[in-house]
Amino acid sequence: MFHAPYPTALHGISSEDALDAVKGLFKSDVDPKRVAAIILEPVQGEGGFYAAPAEFMRGLRALCDEHGILLIADEVQTGFGRTGKLFAMEHYDVVPDLITMAKSLAGGMPLSAVNGRAEVMDAPAPGGLGGTYAGNPLAVASALAVLEVMAEENLVARGARLGDKLKAQLGELRSAVPQIGEVRGLGAMVAVEFTQPGTSKPDAEYAKKVQQHALKNGLLLLTCGSYGNVIRFLFPLTIPDTVMDEALGILSAAVRLA
Ligand SMILES: Cc1ncc(COP(=O)(O)O)c(C=O)c1O
Known part of the structure; x- marks a missing residue:
């Protein structure tokens, strides 16, 4: 397996740089004829909640x-309404060959899935893919x-709305x-990146x-990113309005260290 940098404008890596890095691997490390697939997250999860620019995806x-390489979108974190669409790839005019999914797919029950082009x-x-727990009836139910509730409660749109509210609040704190070096997000997948004032230094x-x-005030926050300087938000799309508002209040004070 080979890794290439993800475009992160804040840290000076453009789409062109990131594409050049892949081309560089093909020149010096691996013959592209031997590469089965390129896999990426449309919005990086653990990596820092950076969304892939459209030109990078293209x-x-x-x-x-x-x-003749397969393009695989890892939507384990971005899928099921996390980014304001059912799948993050719907934000792009690019169709992947395969999509991986898990996490929200079964609302906490252990289930993962792969979908893609029929070919x-x-x-x-038949029988070429399997596992002890494959197709577990409880997880599938x-x-x-989850799909029913997402449609009934219009959770994709709700996630986008709550994400916009969170982003606006973080933006106001700037x-x-x-x-606050950057506030970014796609739908409900929002993050705030902290940098030393006036620089892009984490x-x-x-x-x-x-x-x-x-945490002292009862709100659990997760960090992410290579430098651990990003706080990301992954609230449940079903979060009650009152709980979200309470969280936003605690967050606002925390970001100001007030
Ligand atoms: C984007 C992404 N892909 C894959 C995985 C691994 O998923 P699983 O635990 O279903 O193998 C994770 C887990 O956090 C993830 O965030």
Whole structure:
């Protein structure tokens, strides 16, 4: 397996840089004819909640088409309404060959799935793919219930609305908190990145202080990113309005360390 950098404008990596890095791997490390697939998250989860720019996604698709490589979108974290669409790839004019999904798929029951082009999905012979717990009836029933509730309660749109509210609140804090380097997000997948004021240098210390402040007041926050300086939000799409508002209040004080 080979890794290439993800485009992160804040840290000076453009889509062109990231595509050049893949092309560089093909020149010096691996013959593209030997590459079965390129897999990426449309919005990086653990990596820092960076969304892939459209031109990067298009560039990867073009590289895959040129060399007969499959493009796999890992939607384990982004799928099922997390980004304001049912799947994050719907934000792009690019179609992946395969999509991986899990997490929200079954609302907490252990289930994962792969979907994609029929030609790829039908490639394994019957019995060629399996596992002890494959198709677990309870988990599958849970996934069916999730799909029903998502449609009934319009959770994709609700997630986008709550994400916008959160993003707007974090944006408003920028003038008071110079450590806020960037507020970003796609739908409900929102993050705030802390940097040393006036620079793009990561400030993990500040992120930790915010996290501790929030924890003292009853709000659990998760960090992410290579530098641990990003706080990300993964609230349940079913969160009651009153609980969300309470969380936003605690968050606002925590980000200001007030
Ligand atoms: C984007 C992404 N892909 C894959 C995984 C691994 O998923 P699983 O635990 O279902 O193997 C995770 C887990 O956190 C994830 O966030």
